[in-house]
Amino acid sequence: MPNNLLRNTLLIAKREYLERIRSRVFRITTLLVPIGMVGMAFLGAMSGRKLEGVQNLAILSNDAALAQQVKAALDDGAMPPKLVEVYAPSTDADLAQVKEQVGSHQVGGYLMLNTTPGVAEPDATWISGSSINLVGKSQMESAVRSALIREQLAAKGVPESQVSGLMREVKLETKQLKGSAVVASDSERSFLGAYGLIIVLYASVLIYGINIARSVVEEKTSRIFEVLLSTVSSDSLMLGKLLGVGAVGLTQMGIWGALLVFYAGSQFAATQGIHGLGSLGITKAELGFFAIFFLGGFYLYSALAAALGSSVSGEQEVQQFSFILISPLVASVVLLPYVLGNPNSTGAVVLSLLPPFTPIIMYMRICAQMPPWWQVWLSVVLLAASVAAMVWLSARIYRIGVLMYGKRATLPEMIRWLRYS
Amino acid sequence: MLAVISFQLPFADTLRSTLTRMEILAELDHVSKSYEEKAAVHDLSLKIEAGSMFGLLGPNGAGKTSTIRMMIGITLPDAGKVSLFGKPFSNETLRRVGYLPEERGLYKKMKVIDQLVFLAELRGLGALEAKRRAKLWCEKLQIADSIDKRTEELSKGMQQKIQFISTLLHDPELIIMDEPFSGLDPVNAVLLQDTLLELKKHGNAVLFSTHRMDQVEKLCDSICLIDKGKAVLAGGMREIKSRYERNHVIVQFEGSDAFLKHAAIAEYKAYAGHAEIKLKPHADAQDLLRTAAATATITKFELVEPSLEEIFIETVGGRADA
Structure with a gap:
C-alpha cells in the first residue's frame, strides 16, 4: 500500500522533527554555535591586533656600528619596539644590569651580538624573558639579516640612499581565475568555505547522526519498535527518521545561514574587512554545491548511523562505534592538503568519487579548481545511490533486530523477510 | 473502592455491524516455530471468534510470546499457517489488530497525548479523531491528569495504562495482549479487565496471554493451555471444566x-x-x-x-x- 507507506513515513518524519525541534539540545546548539563562531572571530580579531614584537630590548655588542644598524633595522621593521638600548662595546657590568632588567620585566630580552675579525657571520644570541616568542625570534632574525646586508652593501660602496631602495619589501597580490573571471584570491578565505563545510558536516554528523543512532537504540531497548513494526514497515520507519532528523538539520543550517548572511553584511564584519558574502570568497555556485554536498553527506552518514544503531544492542555501544562513523570524515580532513595540492590528480579524482569522501573532497576540489562536470555529477549520483542503499540496508537490519531478540535470525529467514515487506 | 464501571466505550458510535458472532478473526493452523533447534511452538492450532475472550495460558517459557509474535507477523512460522480475518496473514490487516507486547515500550520524552495521537495516526486515524479518543480513554482509565506529562514522569502502572490505551485507540477488531495485567496493582488490573470485558461485549475479539490461572478463569470463554510449545488443553472454558x-x-x-x-x-x-x-x-x-x-x-x-x-x-x- 504505497499510500500508507508515504503517510506513515511522513508521520514518523513529523514526529522526529517536532520532538527534536522542541528539545533543549536543539535550542542550545542553535544558539551556542553562532555565539561560539562570533566569539572566535572576535578573539581572532583581538589576537591579530595584539600580535606585536618585543617592546623593550637591549643590544649588547662588541661592534658598535653593527649594533646601530640592527637598532635601525628594528625601528624600520614591521613591528618597531618602543625602546632599544644599545650597549656597545658592552661590559660585564652592562650585562649584569640588563639581566636584572629582564628579571624585573623592564625589558623583554637582550640580543648578544659579537663579531670576530675575519669571520663574516656575527655570533648572535637572543635571550628572552619569556620561554618561546616566535615573533621576537623572527623580528631579531630579520633585523640582524638586514643589518648585515646593509653593512655589506655599504662596504661595497653602495650609497646609503640606494641601500634603502634595495631593501624595500615587495607585496605580492594573488588572484584566481574562476571560470572566465579573475577574482581576488586569498587562499585563507577561499578555503574558508571548504573548512566551513567540514566543520558544519562534522558537527551535524556528530550531533544528528549519533542522535539517529540513539533514537534507533532507544526504540530497540524500550521495545517500542515491536509496536511500531506491527503497524509500519521498517522502510517507512527508517526513511521517516532520516527525513525528520534531516529536516531538523536543515532548519538549523537555515538559521545559521541566515545569521551568517546577516553577519557578513553587518558593521562588525566590516571592521574585519568583510563586506557581504562575496568578500568571504564564497560564490553563489559554491553555496549551491555546499547545500548539495551537505545534504548528501548528512543523509549518508545519518543512514550509516541508523544502520549502526540497528545492529547494536545498547547505548554504550553507540558511543564505542561512533568513531567508525566519523572516521571517513577524519580521513577526508587528513587528505585535504593532498587534494588541495593536486586537485586533478588520479588520487583526488578517485577519492572524490567514493561516496563517504565525496562531500568534503569533491567540494574542496570545486572550491580549489572546478573539476569536469561529469565528475561532479557522477559523484552526486553515486552519493545519492549509496544513501538509498544505506537506508534499505538499515531498514533490514532494524527489522531483523527484532528477530535477533533472543536468537540470531537464519539466512533463509532473512530472505523470507525481505519478500514479506 | 472502585465505582462500578458502566461507561460507554469511547467509540460506541462506530459500532461495527459487519462482525457477527462466531466469525473467526484469527486462526493458527498447525503452526510450528523453533529457535536454534529448540522448538518454541509445536504444531499449535487455535481459533479466536469475534466477541470472545481467549486465554493463552502457560508457565513461563511455554511459548506464549512466540505464538503471539507469529500472529502479528513479527516472526514467521516455520510451518503451518496464520490467518487473520479469514485471509492469510498480510501486513495490510494489521491496522485492524491492536497489539500490546509483553515488554512495554513508549517514547520516554514524549507527552502522553502526543504519543497516543502518533500511534493512532500510524494505524490510520486522523489527528483530531485520535486526540478526541485519546482524551476519552484517558478519562475512562483515570489518567486524564497525566495527559500533558512526559511519559518518563509517570509511574510504571500509569505507563502501562497508556500503552493499553494506545493498543485500543484505533478500535481494533482483534486485540492481542501479551501479559496485559502483569505488574499492575489489583485495582488497576480489575479496571483493565473490565475494559476488556466491555470490548468483548462490543464484539471485539480479545486474546491475552498470562501465567495466572485465576485471571483466565474469570475472564475467558476459551482457553489454550500450552506447555513446552505444545497445546496440552484447549477448548471452551465450561467444556474443559466439565470434563473434569x-x-x-x-x-x-x-x-x-x-x-x-x-x-x-x-x-x-x-x-x-x-x-x-x-x-x-x-x-x-x-x-x-x-x-x-x-x-x-x-x-x-x-x-x-x-x-x-x-x-x-x-x-x-x-x-x-x-
Whole structure:
C-alpha cells in the first residue's frame, strides 16, 4: 500500500522533527554555535591586533656600528619596539644590569651580538624573558639579516640612499581565475568555505547522526519498535527518521545561514574587512554545491548511523562505534592538503568519487579548481545511490533486530523477510 | 473502592455491524516455530471468534510470546499457517489488530497525548479523531491528569495504562495482549479487565496471554493451555471444566469427624469443624453426605469444581510424571 507507506513515513518524519525541534539540545546548539563562531572571530580579531614584537630590548655588542644598524633595522621593521638600548662595546657590568632588567620585566630580552675579525657571520644570541616568542625570534632574525646586508652593501660602496631602495619589501597580490573571471584570491578565505563545510558536516554528523543512532537504540531497548513494526514497515520507519532528523538539520543550517548572511553584511564584519558574502570568497555556485554536498553527506552518514544503531544492542555501544562513523570524515580532513595540492590528480579524482569522501573532497576540489562536470555529477549520483542503499540496508537490519531478540535470525529467514515487506 | 464501571466505550458510535458472532478473526493452523533447534511452538492450532475472550495460558517459557509474535507477523512460522480475518496473514490487516507486547515500550520524552495521537495516526486515524479518543480513554482509565506529562514522569502502572490505551485507540477488531495485567496493582488490573470485558461485549475479539490461572478463569470463554510449545488443553472454558469431575467436597460440621473414614474419600485435610475432601474417581458424594449426616450436624456440604490451576497441575504435572 504505497499510500500508507508515504503517510506513515511522513508521520514518523513529523514526529522526529517536532520532538527534536522542541528539545533543549536543539535550542542550545542553535544558539551556542553562532555565539561560539562570533566569539572566535572576535578573539581572532583581538589576537591579530595584539600580535606585536618585543617592546623593550637591549643590544649588547662588541661592534658598535653593527649594533646601530640592527637598532635601525628594528625601528624600520614591521613591528618597531618602543625602546632599544644599545650597549656597545658592552661590559660585564652592562650585562649584569640588563639581566636584572629582564628579571624585573623592564625589558623583554637582550640580543648578544659579537663579531670576530675575519669571520663574516656575527655570533648572535637572543635571550628572552619569556620561554618561546616566535615573533621576537623572527623580528631579531630579520633585523640582524638586514643589518648585515646593509653593512655589506655599504662596504661595497653602495650609497646609503640606494641601500634603502634595495631593501624595500615587495607585496605580492594573488588572484584566481574562476571560470572566465579573475577574482581576488586569498587562499585563507577561499578555503574558508571548504573548512566551513567540514566543520558544519562534522558537527551535524556528530550531533544528528549519533542522535539517529540513539533514537534507533532507544526504540530497540524500550521495545517500542515491536509496536511500531506491527503497524509500519521498517522502510517507512527508517526513511521517516532520516527525513525528520534531516529536516531538523536543515532548519538549523537555515538559521545559521541566515545569521551568517546577516553577519557578513553587518558593521562588525566590516571592521574585519568583510563586506557581504562575496568578500568571504564564497560564490553563489559554491553555496549551491555546499547545500548539495551537505545534504548528501548528512543523509549518508545519518543512514550509516541508523544502520549502526540497528545492529547494536545498547547505548554504550553507540558511543564505542561512533568513531567508525566519523572516521571517513577524519580521513577526508587528513587528505585535504593532498587534494588541495593536486586537485586533478588520479588520487583526488578517485577519492572524490567514493561516496563517504565525496562531500568534503569533491567540494574542496570545486572550491580549489572546478573539476569536469561529469565528475561532479557522477559523484552526486553515486552519493545519492549509496544513501538509498544505506537506508534499505538499515531498514533490514532494524527489522531483523527484532528477530535477533533472543536468537540470531537464519539466512533463509532473512530472505523470507525481505519478500514479506 | 472502585465505582462500578458502566461507561460507554469511547467509540460506541462506530459500532461495527459487519462482525457477527462466531466469525473467526484469527486462526493458527498447525503452526510450528523453533529457535536454534529448540522448538518454541509445536504444531499449535487455535481459533479466536469475534466477541470472545481467549486465554493463552502457560508457565513461563511455554511459548506464549512466540505464538503471539507469529500472529502479528513479527516472526514467521516455520510451518503451518496464520490467518487473520479469514485471509492469510498480510501486513495490510494489521491496522485492524491492536497489539500490546509483553515488554512495554513508549517514547520516554514524549507527552502522553502526543504519543497516543502518533500511534493512532500510524494505524490510520486522523489527528483530531485520535486526540478526541485519546482524551476519552484517558478519562475512562483515570489518567486524564497525566495527559500533558512526559511519559518518563509517570509511574510504571500509569505507563502501562497508556500503552493499553494506545493498543485500543484505533478500535481494533482483534486485540492481542501479551501479559496485559502483569505488574499492575489489583485495582488497576480489575479496571483493565473490565475494559476488556466491555470490548468483548462490543464484539471485539480479545486474546491475552498470562501465567495466572485465576485471571483466565474469570475472564475467558476459551482457553489454550500450552506447555513446552505444545497445546496440552484447549477448548471452551465450561467444556474443559466439565470434563473434569467435581470431586472436591468442602464440609462444615459440628460433631464427630468419623465420616472422614468413608470409603469414597481419597484424601482429606481436616480442621476444627471444617474438612476439605478429595473423592476417589467416580465415588458417590451423596452416600458420603448421608454417612456424615448420620454422625454429625452438617452446616455446609459443597461439591466444588476443580480450579483451572488444579486442572493445569493435573494435566501438566501428570504429563511430566509420565
